[in-house]
Amino acid sequence: MDALNTLGLFIGSLVSNTLASLSGGGAGLIQFPLLLFLGLPFGIALATHKVASVALGIGATVNHLRNGNLPWKLTLYVISVGATGVIIGANLILTIPVKFAEAALGALIISLGxxxxxxxxxxxxxxxxxxxxxxxxxxxxxxxxxxxxNGSLTAGSGLFVTMFLVRWFGFDYKQAVAITLVSVGLFWNAIGAIAIYQAGATIYWPWLPVLLIGSLLGGYLGAHLAHQRSNQLIKRCFESLTFVIGFKLLLDL
Known part of the structure; x- marks a missing residue:
C-alpha cells in the first residue's frame, strides 16, 4: 500500500474511532467500508476490522480509568453476559448471507435514533x-x-448497548458510553476477533499497525471529549450516528 492510501487508512480509522468513542459505537461506519474499498474481501476485512477495533477499547478504557468514574460491577456484567453471544455471532457470519441481516439492523438502528x-x-x-x-x-x-x-455484523452493536443501558438501567449518556466502550469496544471486540479468526477468517496483518494506531488514538480522544462535553451533545452525536449508519446499511442493499 502506497503512502497516500496509508494516510487515508489512518485518517479514516482515527475519525471513525473518535466518533465511536464519543457516541458509544459505530466505528465500522467508516473503517470497515474503507477496508473493502482498498480491496480486502468481506471476511478478511471483517476480521481485520474486529482486531483493530480492540485498540479503540484500549484507548477509551485508559481514559475512563484515569477519570475513575467507571461502574465496574455493571461493566463486568455487560462483558460476561454478552460474551457467549459474540462467539456465536462470529461463527454464524461466515456461513449466512449478510445483506438481509444488515438491512434489518439498519432499520432497527434508525428506530433507536x-x-x-x-x-x-x-x-x-x-x-x-x-x-x-x-x-x-x-x-x-x-x-x-x-x-x-456484535460478533456477526460490522457496525451498530455499541449503539444498541448504549441505548439499552440508558433506557433499561437508567444510566445517563456519559455513563452508558463509558461502560459500552470498555465492555464492547475492548472485551466483546477482542472475543469476537479471536472467535472469527478461529472460525476460519483471515486477518490482513500488513495493515494492522496503521489501523491499531488510528483506533487507539481515536478511542482515547473520543473518551476525552465525552468527559469534557455535556450529555446533550453526546446524545446528539449518538442520534447522528444512528441515522448515518442505519441509512448506510439500508442503501448498501
Missing amino acids: IYSVTTKDLGQTSTPQRRQSLGFIIGAIILFIIGMI
Missing part, C-alpha cells in the same frame, strides 16, 4: 432502575442478543 430524538430528556440524568434480580436476568437476555449482533 428516532426514539432518542423524540424523547428529549433521555439519558440526561442518571436515574437508576431495574437493578434487581429480574431486571438483570432480562437484561442478560437482551445483551446476549446484542452480543450476537
Whole structure:
C-alpha cells in the first residue's frame, strides 16, 4: 500500500474511532467500508476490522480509568453476559448471507435514533432502575442478543448497548458510553476477533499497525471529549450516528 492510501487508512480509522468513542459505537461506519474499498474481501476485512477495533477499547478504557468514574460491577456484567453471544455471532457470519441481516439492523438502528430524538430528556440524568434480580436476568437476555449482533455484523452493536443501558438501567449518556466502550469496544471486540479468526477468517496483518494506531488514538480522544462535553451533545452525536449508519446499511442493499 502506497503512502497516500496509508494516510487515508489512518485518517479514516482515527475519525471513525473518535466518533465511536464519543457516541458509544459505530466505528465500522467508516473503517470497515474503507477496508473493502482498498480491496480486502468481506471476511478478511471483517476480521481485520474486529482486531483493530480492540485498540479503540484500549484507548477509551485508559481514559475512563484515569477519570475513575467507571461502574465496574455493571461493566463486568455487560462483558460476561454478552460474551457467549459474540462467539456465536462470529461463527454464524461466515456461513449466512449478510445483506438481509444488515438491512434489518439498519432499520432497527434508525428506530433507536428516532426514539432518542423524540424523547428529549433521555439519558440526561442518571436515574437508576431495574437493578434487581429480574431486571438483570432480562437484561442478560437482551445483551446476549446484542452480543450476537456484535460478533456477526460490522457496525451498530455499541449503539444498541448504549441505548439499552440508558433506557433499561437508567444510566445517563456519559455513563452508558463509558461502560459500552470498555465492555464492547475492548472485551466483546477482542472475543469476537479471536472467535472469527478461529472460525476460519483471515486477518490482513500488513495493515494492522496503521489501523491499531488510528483506533487507539481515536478511542482515547473520543473518551476525552465525552468527559469534557455535556450529555446533550453526546446524545446528539449518538442520534447522528444512528441515522448515518442505519441509512448506510439500508442503501448498501
